[in-house]
Amino acid sequence: MDGKMPQVNGRQGEWRRQNSTAICERFPTFALSDLMGKNKLAHFAEMKVLRCAIEPEKEEYIPGRHSLSGNWGKDFFGNDNPITLELGCGKGEYAIALARKYPDRNFIGVDVKGARLWRGCKTVEEEGLPNVAFLRIRIEFVHHFFHPGEVEHIWLTFSDPQPKDKKETKRLSGKHFLRRYAKFLAPGGRVHLKTDSSFLYHATHETIAKGEHCLLFDTADLYGEGLERLDADRRDLLQVKTFYEQKFLAQNKPIHYLCFTLNDRLNKNI
Numbered sequence: 001m002d003g004k005m006p007q008v009n010g011r012q013g014e015w016r017r018q019n020s021t022a023i024c025e026r027f028p029t030f031a032l033s034d035l036m037g038k039n040k041l042a043h044f045a046e047m048k049v050l051r052c053a054i055e056p057e058k059e060e061y062i063p064g065r066h067s068l069s070g071n072w073g074k075d076f077f078g079n080d081n082p083i084t085l086e087l088g089c090g091k092g093e094y095a096i097a098l099a100r101k102y103p104d105r106n107f108i109g110v111d112v113k114g115a116r117l118w119r120g121c122k123t124v125e126e127e128g129l130p131n132v133a134f135l136r137i138r139i140e141f142v143h144h145f146f147h148p149g150e151v152e153h154i155w156l157t158f159s160d161p162q163p164k165d166k167k168e169t170k171r172l173s174g175k176h177f178l179r180r181y182a183k184f185l186a187p188g189g190r191v192h193l194k195t196d197s198s199f200l201y202h203a204t205h206e207t208i209a210k211g212e213h214c215l216l217f218d219t220a221d222l223y224g225e226g227l228e229r230l231d232a233d234r235r236d237l238l239q240v241k242t243f244y245e246q247k248f249l250a251q252n253k254p255i256h257y258l259c260f261t262l263n264d265r266l267n268k269n270i
């Protein structure tokens with residue numbers, strides 16, 4: 001042990017707790033807080049006690065094992081209002097803004113990054129919003145946490161486009177993810193994709209066409225011609241702007257929007 005600070009790859013961004021703990025064990029003179037930043041540790045600790053933050057344990061990743069799976073309405077929200085998910089929600093601006101607008105609907109933001117979710121959780125607690133939860137998981141496992149028909153809408157807000165993902169295993173609007181969503185979307189449930197990426201917009205178009213899903217609304221320029229074709233309610237809904245959306249708009253990027261339902265055959269595992 002030479003007392004030198006272990007090399008930390010800055011590009012890794014957020015430190016996963018288990019990695020950091022392992023490094024601290026190897027270099028006992030360093031506290032976890034040296035590696036992660038005291039704020040981040042405090043935020044992670046706070047997440048453990050915030051009611052709106054759900055962080056499943058490993059053993060709860062088994063399908064149907066988590067106590068809220070199939071019971072979000074009854075056990076978390078205390079009502080049977082329709083549920084909307086925001087997948088890859090970051091700080092959860094969309095889920096929170098929609099929850100303010102639609103108190104008779106429930107919203108769940110899903111992301112793996114604790115630091116971002118913490119920000120959303122704090123806003124929910126500060127405002128006392130009863131109709132928002134945040135679920136910290138990898139979206140690859142999202143279908144393990146909901147029962148068939150439990151969710152009405154899915155929003156994919158500024159998802160990473162994953163241009164190198166030829167097999168569509170990482171793209172949240174790719175065929176493998178749509179198959180997962182079909183397991184818990186209600187019949188006629190909708191998937192909404194909002195993106196600045198023309199690659200993601202076109203790739204999702206292709207996935208919709210190949211999978212014979214049903215495209216309900218399509219615009220390459222939401223704030224141009226797109227809004228004019230929407231009724232007042234949906235226009236309101238689509239003008240909510242996330243953290244990333246604001247960044248892209250500041251760069252004068254057009255925003256694309258797709259809304260579609262899934263081919264029924266996915267539910268039947270054909």
Ligand SMILES: C[S@@+](CC[C@H](N)C(=O)[O-])C[C@H]1O[C@@H](n2cnc3c(N)ncnc32)[C@H](O)[C@@H]1O
Nearest residue numbers: 088089090111112113138139157158242243244
């Ligand atoms: C570009 S950010 C967009 C965040 C937010 N929706 C917005 O518009 O500001 C993409 C987010 O998706 C999350 N994400 C991407 N792939 C994920 C996965 N497989 N599981 C969980 N979260 C994922 C990232 O952690 C990140 O917060």
